[in-house]
Amino acid sequence: MRNLLMKVNYDGTCYDGFQTQPKGNTIQDRLEQAILHLTGETTKITASGRTDAGVHAYGQPFNFTTSSQIPLERWCLALNARLPQDIVVTEAREVPLSFHSRRGAKRKTYRYTINGNRFPDPFQRRWQHHHPVQLDIPAMQQGLTHLIGTHDFTSFASRRSTKTSHVRTIFEAHMEIDRSMCRPSSTDQGVIYTYVTGSGFLQHMVRIIMGTLIHVGEGKLQADEVAEILAACDRAAAGPTAMSQGLALMSVEYEESWE
Structure with a gap:
């Protein structure tokens, strides 16, 4: 199992914030759908924090565990091909399983x-x-x-x-x-x-x-x-x-x- 830390930029105008909502119109929902389409895995991502509806982000960190062996250098392009144009993953790296995007933020x-x-x-x-x-x-x-x-x-x-x-x-x-x-x-x-x-x-x-x-x-x-x-x-x-x-x-x- 791998723990991947990524960063995402997004224009929050058209979304109901970062955290998943019943309507499914959030940044988290879109990212998890893209990961599912890419790997076949249903996963829950952990972000550094929530942003409200309409709020934007440059480099919002999030992490998740995966058994996929896709090389790190391919993740960003592969996810971006499955995401709306106003959500762009810019970085991907592997971190220890103990890493937590929210609890580790200083x-x-x-x-x-x-x-x-x-x-x-x-x-x-x-x-x-x-x-x-x-x-x-x-x-x-x-x-x-x-x-x-x-x-x-x-x-x-x-x-x-x-x-x-x-x-x-x-x-x-x-x-x-x-x-x-x-x-x-x-x-x-x-x-x-x-x-x-x-x-x-x-x-x-x-x-x-x-x-x-x-x-x-x-x-x-x-x-x-x-x-x-x-x-x-x-x-x-x-x-x-x-x-x-x-x-x-x-x-x-x-x-x-x-x-």
Whole structure:
């Protein structure tokens, strides 16, 4: 028996998230169907974590056991030939049977993308949250700093969260702005990328963080109120859940030996 670790990129627009659902319209369902068609084996894959409906990923790790002797170098092309075009497997390697994609993950980085230009980008619309109204970006950056460290993130977790503990650690968080598509003499603000790296994330956590920061940018909240919201441990204290299409899982890191 072999334990294979793979990475998959996907555009989550047309799917009901990563984890399998009764309707069968998830990334996991498509991957397991492709493996079945390729090997004849019915298997359950384990991913580094779930992504919500409409959320995307660059390099989502997943692993599964197989008795197939297909050479490693053939797996990606063979699976991609059996997958929709918006799901692409990019890496395959063999790992010890003890390896577990979710339990072994040490750091995860998500990126949320806001298009702050007056008009949406028709080519990137599935990967951006369009917000044409002016945002106070420095205030949003200040608010973001209050979330770095180890905290109880109950205020930023879905009310449907079933986790016994909402304590998580945010290692890094910052914003980057790409103004290359701004029109001269316009109110365009550019494309605003927010990167958040943590030990793990609760359901809707990054999206609620972003919905709260957008309220800061709109002047509905002060930057320092983010610290008060965090301390409240009350979902009602935070802002709305931001739209899913702006969110993408960017990377997952394991122990050095698995990099």
